Amino acid sequence: MENIQLDIRKATQFLNAGVVEGYESKVKEAQEALENATCPGNDFLGWLHLPSEITEEFLNSVQAVANTLREKCEVVVVAGIGGSYLGARAVIEALGNSFAWLVGDKKNPVILFAGNNIGEDYLAELTAYLKGKKFGVINISKSGTTTETALTFRLLKKQCEEQMGKEAAKDVIVAITDAHKGAARAAADKEGYKTFVIPDNVGGRFSVLTPVGLLPIAVAGFDIKALVSGAQDMEKATASDVAYADNISAQYAAVRQALYTQAGKKIEIIANYQPKLHFIAEWWKQLYGESEGKDHKGIFPAACDFTTDLHSMGQWIQDGERTIFETVISIEEPNNKVLFPHDDENLDGLNFLEGKRVDEVNKMAELGTKLAHVDGGVPNIRISMPKLNEYYIGQLIYFFEKACGISGLLEEVNPFNQPGVEAYKKNMFALLNKPGYEADSKAIQERLAKEK
């Protein structure tokens, strides 16, 4: 089986000759620090060899629970936020029909995502939609204390029990959480829900290949064995004994750090030419943003869907401040075939495209954009995937995770913590007078009074 490919030639032309090659020893150090667990954040390296540690037996146990939910539910709500949600959504949306929730073919339950915002209308509309439906809930929270997810779970648990009865609800509520602590664990133990554990040494944003991602993906009807097999092959392809020049995670980590430190490229735009990849970019944004944005450093991870955003952000990318580079994920062969139709009137003058595959037009849009953006001073990195399927998405996930670990260490930060996200939570709890936050509440009220 082929692997996904990385092409950095249109990025290295913005760097002095030999710069990426010059990163080899630093990359080796980073790889060794990961392998020997001597890097900062070394208690969160469970993702590193996760694919090769996954057993058939474990995947069967995830699939069995997924099958129960598939049999019993017409809708399954995945409640989680950040790393406890984005990986599952990324894979499900990339593999699913773009109009899945409208197709309603009853082959697969409708998968909905919640617990990722505090929108009152969102929750009101969700609970209204679920009224009278046979629905299940996968409650995902590593800490078990995340407000967005806990709030949503309270609402859904109550509704599920009211609609199905407490006993039947137990068969369709699954918790994925810490082995011992947190509210999600306590509720699951008390009620007797089926549970899966998020390993202590796997951070949220690296958890898609644990039940956090695997269970919802299996419930949606996708092949988790193929997904894991892709990740396993990429674990081998990016291992530290693979030659630097052939190791795509090492090369990607090095080129993006070189662009950042030596060419002033502070923003990386991940771009796709298939709208199904939108949430892959959202997952990637958290992976890189939470891993690298610290100590007042870090490439800002941004995302665009092309060609859509070429008609909105294209001007800025072509002509705005030259602080950006682009990383394009390109799918070589789409899963469907549509030909450009003939039109007798030819009012739009597009009959010259008649009979061509739509993807050929898309590929020329991609090539034309690459040339234009490179001419405009935007370095271009290209990741190509032979097909959009479970196996190659598994490869892509691990490729990005491995590169992220290396890149964060090259940047000399701890890539595996996220202390910055606590600041808003602390203020929110102080403003809401959460017990235990009395001093913070007083201080924040005084500050607000002064700022009036």
Ligand SMILES: O=P(O)(O)OC[C@H]1O[C@](O)(CO)[C@@H](O)[C@@H]1O
């Ligand atoms: O799984 P949890 O503990 O609910 O956390 C969800 C997300 O929230 C964060 O902790 C940030 O607030 C992320 O790192 C994590 O992915």
